[in-house]
Amino acid sequence: MLKAITCIDLTTLSGDDTAGRVRRLCAKAAHPVRADILAALGVDGITTGAVCVYHEMIEPAVAALTGTGIPVAAVSTGFPAGLSPFHLRLAEIGESVKAGAQEIDIVISRRHVLTGNWQALYDEMKAFRDACGDAHVKAILATGELGSLRNVARASVVCMMAGADFIKTSTGKESVNATLPVTLTMIRAIRDYYDRTGYRVGYKPAGGISKAKDAVTYLTLIKDELGNRWLQPDLFRFGASSLLGDIERQLEHHVTGHYSAAYRHPIG
Numbered sequence: 001m002l003k004a005i006t007c008i009d010l011t012t013l014s015g016d017d018t019a020g021r022v023r024r025l026c027a028k029a030a031h032p033v034r035a036d037i038l039a040a041l042g043v044d045g046i047t048t049g050a051v052c053v054y055h056e057m058i059e060p061a062v063a064a065l066t067g068t069g070i071p072v073a074a075v076s077t078g079f080p081a082g083l084s085p086f087h088l089r090l091a092e093i094g095e096s097v098k099a100g101a102q103e104i105d106i107v108i109s110r111r112h113v114l115t116g117n118w119q120a121l122y123d124e125m126k127a128f129r130d131a132c133g134d135a136h137v138k139a140i141l142a143t144g145e146l147g148s149l150r151n152v153a154r155a156s157v158v159c160m161m162a163g164a165d166f167i168k169t170s171t172g173k174e175s176v177n178a179t180l181p182v183t184l185t186m187i188r189a190i191r192d193y194y195d196r197t198g199y200r201v202g203y204k205p206a207g208g209i210s211k212a213k214d215a216v217t218y219l220t221l222i223k224d225e226l227g228n229r230w231l232q233p234d235l236f237r238f239g240a241s242s243l244l245g246d247i248e249r250q251l252e253h254h255v256t257g258h259y260s261a262a263y264r265h266p267i268g
Helices: 002-006 019-030 035-041 055-065 086-099 110-114 118-132 149-161 180-197 212-226 243-256
Strands: 008-011 050-053 072-075 103-107 136-140 166-168 202-204 238-240
Touching: 002 008, 002 212, 002 243, 008 019, 008 243, 019 050, 019 055, 035 243, 050 055, 050 103, 055 072, 055 086, 086 103, 086 118, 103 118, 110 118, 110 149, 118 136, 118 149, 149 166, 149 180, 166 180, 180 202, 180 212, 212 243, 238 243
Parallel strands: 008 050, 008 238, 050 072, 072 103, 103 136, 136 166, 166 202
Antiparallel strands: none
16 A cells, blocks of 8 residues: 555646645645554655646646655646647647646647557657656557557557657546556556567556555556566556545554544545
8 A cells, every 4th residue: 555655646736726736635645644644654754756837837736746755747748638739739748847846737639549549649659748848758558548458559659759758647537547457558668678679667547546445456467477576666657636535544443443534534
């Protein structure tokens, strides 16, 4: 459970986000588990992997996380549909990097996958990678909209070839988000890419992962397919918000032996 917490991108992507909400989320990211529970477990100083927000919320997030070592991730390129003009999508990346985002979650154009235009997908991903500069780039495939696992596998490989630091399942806004079949497809593409190139690409399942037992399933799959090196936050993240609350409940139950209600562990 503690390992899962260190790999969470604690996320708020709502139209009613405010600077105050983001500051509360950042405080939770820096101190994700109640101090009494950590003391009982003999653990100190864990944080989430990152905080993920819209561009407008980067500034308060960066200010709130100063000194914590927690990076700010920003969704970009016309998230979630990715259908805004291409030059504006590139400009959005630049603005988010300038504002202090250390990680950029971009969305690919699904039509390139659905029409088999792999060169166009490569060129798009390469342009996004270049625009990110020193920031890490996570390529969101929106797997629930790609039509088949074969398309998921091919899109994964093309995005990795074009320089993606991570490949990510979903925006969280699709009707179908992270699933185990999609995860197996994507991480086997990552494994094959590593075997061929020696370059490690990270993986981020996002959307619909809200229970501690689901987190354990994903961690187990990563360990079995990719090995322990991928169980670090620089190579594996959960895109989630409510997952942390359920993990806290399970940790309190482990420590006390009593049922823990959700209201005892507010997220923000």
